[in-house]
Amino acid sequence: QKEVEQNSGPLSVPEGAIASLNCTYSDRGSQSFFWYRQYSGKSPELIMFIYSNGDKEDGRFTAQLNKASQYVSLLIRDSQPSDSATYLCAVNFNNDMRFGAGTRLTVKP
Amino acid sequence: NAGVMQNPRHLVRRRGQEARLRCSPMKGHSHVYWYRQLPEEGLKFMVYLQKENIIDESGMPKERFSAEFPKEGPSILRIQQVVRGDSAAYFCASSPRDGVGYQPQHFGDGTRLSIL
Numbered sequence: 001q002k003e004v005e006q007n008s009g010p011l012s013v014p015e016g017a018i019a020s021l022n023c024t025y026s027d028r029g030s031q032s033f034f035w036y037r038q039y040s041g042k043s044p045e046l047i048m049f050i051y052s053n054g055d056k057e058d059g060r061f062t063a064q065l066n067k068a069s070q071y072v073s074l075l076i077r078d079s080q081p082s083d084s085a086t087y088l089c090a091v092n093f094n095n096d097m098r099f100g101a102g103t104r105l106t107v108k109p
Numbered sequence: 110n111a112g113v114m115q116n117p118r119h120l121v122r123r124r125g126q127e128a129r130l131r132c133s134p135m136k137g138h139s140h141v142y143w144y145r146q147l148p149e150e151g152l153k154f155m156v157y158l159q160k161e162n163i164i165d166e167s168g169m170p171k172e173r174f175s176a177e178f179p180k181e182g183p184s185i186l187r188i189q190q191v192v193r194g195d196s197a198a199y200f201c202a203s204s205p206r207d208g209v210g211y212q213p214q215h216f217g218d219g220t221r222l223s224i225l
Contacts, residue, residue, distance in 0.1 A: 031210035043200055043216040044152070051211060088152065094210050095140055096165060097202075101151030 003027075004091050006100035014108050019076040021103050023089030026070070033065055033072045034090040038102065044088055048074060079107040111136060114183075115201050115217035122191050123225050130186040130220045134203030140164075141184040142202045142214060143176055152200065158184060188222075196224045 003026040013019045021035075032051050036044035050056045050063040050072065062075040072091075076083055084107050089100040114133040122128050134141050143155040154168040158178040169176065173191075178184040188195055198221050202214035 032212075034213050036216075043218050046213045046215070049213055090214075092210055092212075095204060095212070096157065097142065097204075097214055098154065099144075099152045 004089055004098045004100040006087075006089050006103050008101055009104040010106055011103055012106045012108060013079050015079060015081060017079050017107075019079045019083065019105055019107070021074040021076075021087050021089075021105065023072045023074075023091075023100055024070055025072070025089075025091045025098075027091065027093055027098075028067075028070065030070075030091045030093045032092040033063070034092065034097075035061075035063060035074045036088040036090060036099075038086045038088060040085075076105075079105075081107050081109050083107050113138075113201055113203050113215055113217035115199075115220050117220060118218060119221045119223070121223045121225060124192055125190050128188040128191050128195070128222055130188075130199050130201075130222070131183040132186070132201030132203075132217060133183040134201075135205075135215055137205055138203035138215075139206040140204045141178050142204075143184075143186050144200045144202065146198045146200060146219075148197075155186070191222075191224050193224050196222055198222075 005024045035048040037047050038044045048063045050065045056063045060077045064073045086102040086104045088102045141158045144152040156176045157165040173189045175187045198219045200219045201217045204212040204214045
């Protein structure tokens with residue numbers, strides 16, 4: 001059973017702070033890792049992907065991957081109220097993608 | 110720049126009727142995935158299809174639900190004899206054939222199914 005676990009939250013941070021979202025996965029053979037953002041009533045939108053151990057930065061977003069610990073995280077710097085959404089972690093093995101339940105983030109002005 | 114197209118956006122059915130949800134993948138994509146999402150809950154995987162093949166249907170309820178992705182035309186998720194508990198948002202996603210294991214999925218806008 002391939003599982004992807006996320007803290008459901010809600011996670012609340014003040015505007016301008018760093019939001020840290022965490023995800024663990026069970027399948028050691030997983031090949032690629034994705035973060036999606038989903039606004040209420042909308043479809044998931046891809047914001048980051050990472051394949052290799054270490055950090056990957058894209059603007060205010062940094063994805064971190066540790067395959068030994070089966071752990072992937074997303075950091076959002078200088079959080080904005082518009083970042084308030086549910087963040088879904090997804091793990092891919094041979095195109096078999098599994099999603100976590102999502103972490104709801106609220107950024108307070 | 111056509112993305113994943115789902116229709117209808119909203120579908121209302123009475124208990125006992127059939128619901129048909131359609132999904133056309135992005136151009137060049139040959140893999141289709143269906144997910145169900147209840148309000149305030151996460152995405153639940155239902156089925157993974159390639160053209161004329163069901164690859165993984167481990168998330169599909171054993172009864173009343175079926176999916177297909179024919180050689181021509183969109184993928185169809187079919188729910189027979191719908192019940193109130195089938196009310197949810199159904200999302201379709203697609204990914205390309207190349208780069209197996211490393212490609213993200215791209216989502217359609219979803220179909221909101223309401224059962225009266």
